Amino acid sequence: MAKKSATGAPTGNVSTEGNLPSTNERKKRAPVAYVDNAHRFKVLGKKRLNKALKVISLIGNLSGSGYQFTEEQVAKIKSELHKAVDSAMARFDRAAKKTTEVEL
16 A cells, blocks of 8 residues: 555655656666667667757747747757757767877
């Protein structure tokens, strides 16, 4: 039986939405066993890129006719997205330069 607080509300890892696991239970997934750092990069990169693309798509949905916005607001969103992408790409560029060796 589920624990209840003094007010009678469920506590702990109890979901109030039927048989769905609580947020805490969903976060407790078995850790991925990475073979090496290259494998870890591929697994995390795929996961994070797909998540970023989904969120960017949702931002694009704001351009629909159901929303009112100004050109300044659109320019701000575009600017912030460009800055974030440029910053992330610069980090990859710096990492690549650090690993480059010069041969004479």
